[in-house]
Amino acid sequence: MYDPEEKPDGTRCGFFDNMVNLVGRDPSTGYARRALDNVGVQYGLKAFNDGLISAEQFVELNERVGGFDTDANLVPQRSSASIEALGILYRTGRVTSGGGSLGSIPIVDTRRFQDPSGNIHDRVRTFVMDARLRATHGSAANRVILTNPPASLDAVSLVDRWLDAIDADRNDGASTETIARNRPAELDSACWSLNGERHADDPSGAASGYCGTQHAPSGDPRIAAGAPITGDILQCQLKAVEIGDYSRPLGPELLKRLRATFPEGVCDYSKPGVGQEALGGAWLRY
Numbered sequence: 299m300y301d302p303e304e305k306p307d308g309t310r311c312g313f314f315d316n317m318v319n320l321v322g323r324d325p326s327t328g329y330a331r332r333a334l335d336n337v338g339v340q341y342g343l344k345a346f347n348d349g350l351i352s353a354e355q356f357v358e359l360n361e362r363v364g365g366f367d368t369d370a371n372l373v374p375q376r377s378s379a380s381i382e383a384l385g386i387l388y389r390t391g392r393v394t395s396g397g398g399s400l401g402s403i404p405i406v407d408t409r410r411f412q413d414p415s416g417n418i419h420d421r422v423r424t425f426v427m428d429a430r431l432r433a434t435h436g437s438a439a440n441r442v443i444l445t446n447p448p449a450s451l452d453a454v455s456l457v458d459r460w461l462d463a464i465d466a467d468r469n470d471g472a473s474t475e476t477i478a479r480n481r482p483a484e485l486d487s488a489c490w491s492l493n494g495e496r497h498a499d500d501p502s503g504a505a506s507g508y509c510g511t512q513h514a515p516s517g518d519p520r521i522a523a524g525a526p527i528t529g530d531i532l533q534c535q536l537k538a539v540e541i542g543d544y545s546r547p548l549g550p551e552l553l554k555r556l557r558a559t560f561p562e563g564v565c566d567y568s569k570p571g572v573g574q575e576a577l578g579g580a581w582l583r584y
Contacts, residue, residue, distance in 0.1 A: 312370020320392060321383035329368045333387055335379035335533035335572075336365055338565040344522040347545040357552050361559050379533045384573030390584070391577050393530055396430030398580035402473040404460050404481070405431075405441040406453055411489070413516040421445070422515035428501060429527040439478035443501050445489035445513050456485040489513050524567050531571035536563030 309315055310330075318330035341363055346356035365377030387393050394400075407427065413420045424443055431438035444453065463480035471479075487499040489509035497508040505514055518529060525531055539557045541548060543564075548556065 310368070310370045312366060314366070314368065314370065317383070320390075321380070321386050324380065327368075331380035331383035332377060333379055333383040333532065334366065334377045335384075336363070337376045337378050338534050338536045338560060338563060339376075339520065339523050339525075340560075340564050341519060341523055343524050349546065353546065353548050353552050357548075357555050357559070361555065379572075381573045384532055384571070385575060387532065388573065388575045389578040390582060393532065394427065394430065395530065395577050396427070396432075396434035397577045400431060401435040401437075401440065402477075403440065404457060404464070404477050406444060406457060406485070407441060408444045408447060408453060411445050411513045413513075420516050420518075421513060422518050422521070425502075425515060426518075426527060426529040430530060433528055435474055437472075437474045437478075438501065440474045441501065442481065442485055443487040443499055445499065445509060446491075447488075448490055448494055453485070456482050460485065524565060526567055531565075531567065531574065533572040534565035534567060535569040535572060536560075537566035538563050 313334050314330040314332050317333050321331040321333050323329060324331050340356075340360060342351055342356050342359045345351045346353065351359075362374075363376070364372055364374045367373045367375075388395070391398060407424050409419065409421060409424055411421055424445075428438045428441065428443075431441060444451070447453065459482050460477075460480060463482075464477055467476050467480055469476070469479075487501045488496050489499050489512070490496055491508070491512070499509040500507060505511065518525075520529060520531075521527060525534075539553070539560055541553060
């Protein structure tokens with residue numbers, strides 16, 4: 299825990315200060331701008347609607363979840379982001395949109411499946427990126443997913459062949475189509491078992507087949523709270539708490555507590571995020 303009285307001008311070892319070189323400081327306070335927001339996020343919404351937790355547990359979770367203060371300490375209040383910080387992150391591509399040049403180049407997503415260990419590089423990020431590409435370009439055919447590939451798979455050489463084939467292609471078609479049809483056959487979405495057996499993977503993230511069941515993504519708290527699979531809404535627009543939004547009953551007292559927890563409303567994921575804007579351009583320099 300950071301003690302501001304001991305060293306008021308010291309570096310705080312929290313998320314806000316970690317991002318200060320990207321988003322700058324609030325000129326009125328001198329503190330790092332905030333790029334973290336959970337106002338309106340209904341944690342455990344999917345678990346409640348699916349009957350995995352009770353209404354009391356759902357309401358209490360959201361009453362108690364809290365946020366972080368400027369000094370990176372946990373506090374009862376939720377964290378609210380800076381609109382300036384959000385604009386910078388979207389505009390400069392710190393939030394990867396799937397736009398820019400990402401629809402015109404081959405992409406290889408190589409990942410070790412480490413979800414059971416709680417590793418932050420969890421498999422759901424693979425399908426978040428896939429959803430962003432599809433939302434921006436209507437296709438993610440220029441991308442392959444390799445989960446637990448063996449050391450013997452020389453992906454660099456395969457990508458080199460892929461690029462040469464694209465360069466030599468003189469047929470008509472959109473860039474994603476050109477990229478997809480020139481992909482080497484050996485470089486297809488797949489996962490490998492512990493004994494090195496290769497299994498074809500579904501790049502859409504369907505929970506079927508060997509890869510979908512043995513390497514099922516653990517999920518994400520925001521997505522489980524109703525956010526889209528694109529996972530690109532850093533601060534949501536709000537709407538009033540409405541009983542019709544829940545598939546299971548909430549009694550009058552619990553509904554009253556939920557509305558007190560969200561006095562400004564809950565996330566409306568049918569709308570773009572606050573401060574969400576288009577990428578400012580490709581190959582940006584900083």
